[in-house]
Amino acid sequence: MVKAQADMTQRMLRYGIYLFLGLMALIYLMPFWVMLLTSLKDVEEIRSGTLLSLPGSLDLSAWDKAWNSACTGTTCEGIGPYFMNSFKIVIPAVAISTLLGALNGYVLSMWRFRGSEVLFGLLLVGCFIPFQVILLPMVRTLSVFGMANSTSGLISVHVIYGVAFTTLFFRNFYIGIPKELISAAKLDGAGFFFIFRRILLPLSTPIIVVSVIWQFTQIWNDFLFGVVFSGVDTQPVTVALNNLVNTSFGGKQYNVDMAAALIAAMPTLLVYIVAGKYFVRGLTAGAVKG
């Protein structure tokens, strides 16, 4: 009798947990769902309905406008060109910072020298400084080198301040690889780059994925560097989105705002859906040091 009652409360408790977790999931999904609904409505439907009311018909004109013709500050070409700008910044910056991070991590784990740990420590601090403290000198430096407001300038900035993270990823990964593998190769007379290319790189796929995803998300989502270092033609999509939302040109078009926001969020969301496992690993790698 008592046992049956205990079972009963146990079961109620479990239902309660499921109910709560489900409710929380709905709350987390709600903003995304509302954005999607709003982007499919016309302005009249937005005024008359509520956030969660369904659109009368599948109207994609807001998406078209957000991509092709919405005003982002002084120009009215939509966020399409800026979406492309982001790719022009992200792809080289991710490639360079990941390669550099792999090489640095290789040196800091397999070819340690006196003082290399101190250098690693100095590098790590780079992960934590508030970037406000380097903005003003960086603006001056970029203009001295003729890279002010340019895509190459933005790429350099992202590489310089991203390489600390990629180095951390690769160093912590390579430290887990048995040293004997490397010393044997060294005894056989294999050189620095030979060992890297033939032994370590083939083992590195998981950490390369983590590094690429982390850097891609960070750089795609960056706003601070974009707004400080980019010019009118080189703005990344986050800056353009912010301009679009805050351009008060006639009435507010929430449907266009939401479509533009979804477009800007799409690449990183896709990465998350396709490779979420690695995404989480990258996020936690910085926190729970392995």
Add this chain to the structure above:
Amino acid sequence: MNKQSVALPQPEVKRGGFGWLTDTLARALPKLVLAPTVVATIVCIYGYIGWTALLSFTNSRILPVWKFNGTVQYEKLFENDRWLVSLENLVLFGGLFILVCLAIGIFMAILLDQKIRGEGVIRAIYLYPMAISFIVTGTAWKWLLNPGLGLEKMVQDWGFAGFSFDWLVNPDMVVYCLVIAAVWQSSGFVMALFLAGLRGVDQEMVKAAQLDGASLPMIYRRIILPSLKPVFFSAFVILSHIAIKSFDLVAALTGGGPGYSSDLPANFMYTHAFTRGQMGLGAASAMVMLGGVLAILVPYLYSELRGKKNG
């Protein structure tokens, strides 16, 4: 060890001139590979911090002026009402953001750790906002929280005509809007951290306690939560770091308004250094921000390093 190597000089291998050169090169290669990063770090992090520090002691406006006038900018900074408001906002926003994220994160992690069916899907849903930029988050919540057509209207249309939710345009409440949006974005991440921590708890200890007749809440309070201390610490450091650096969320969600009631230090710095031509003042505010980060970071790194030596 050193003495020995002095006593027994290494036998030197004599080779031709070029052999010596390639040997040195091969030995220097790791350092050469590391060099660009080291140089960039020393110049672009440490050098620039020094540069900004120097700027903060000058009266620079739109262009740098290298005439030092002591700590005038810092005095001006702490007499500036806008700066004081931004500091107050940071304490309120940061404090609430960290507390709520930790509370939600750990609570949901514990619930998710009860062998839940569909855990993977639920976890993915809690975590997806972390993939989105703060600009997108700000844009979305600006729409949800807008008093005319957003959540307020929805609840009113559900039949609660008197419902009012105008925090976004209320200078006293607008900071809480930042907290809501930031918690939505980051709490799933904290949950993932704690879930990973929970999975690492020593199950033997838990079983032993169960055999001793300890109840589940007791086990959590006495055994599991204390062993998650390092996770608490990491989460705290990461969250406070996010809070201090928050710039994009304010830019997208409130624009610092109404007035400057929702400004954070990062926004103060940007506005004064780049749009108002107050370079010296902006540099001073950046240095204060750095000081704040270091005040949290140094004890963290110190305990990490000490922990490693003991372990």
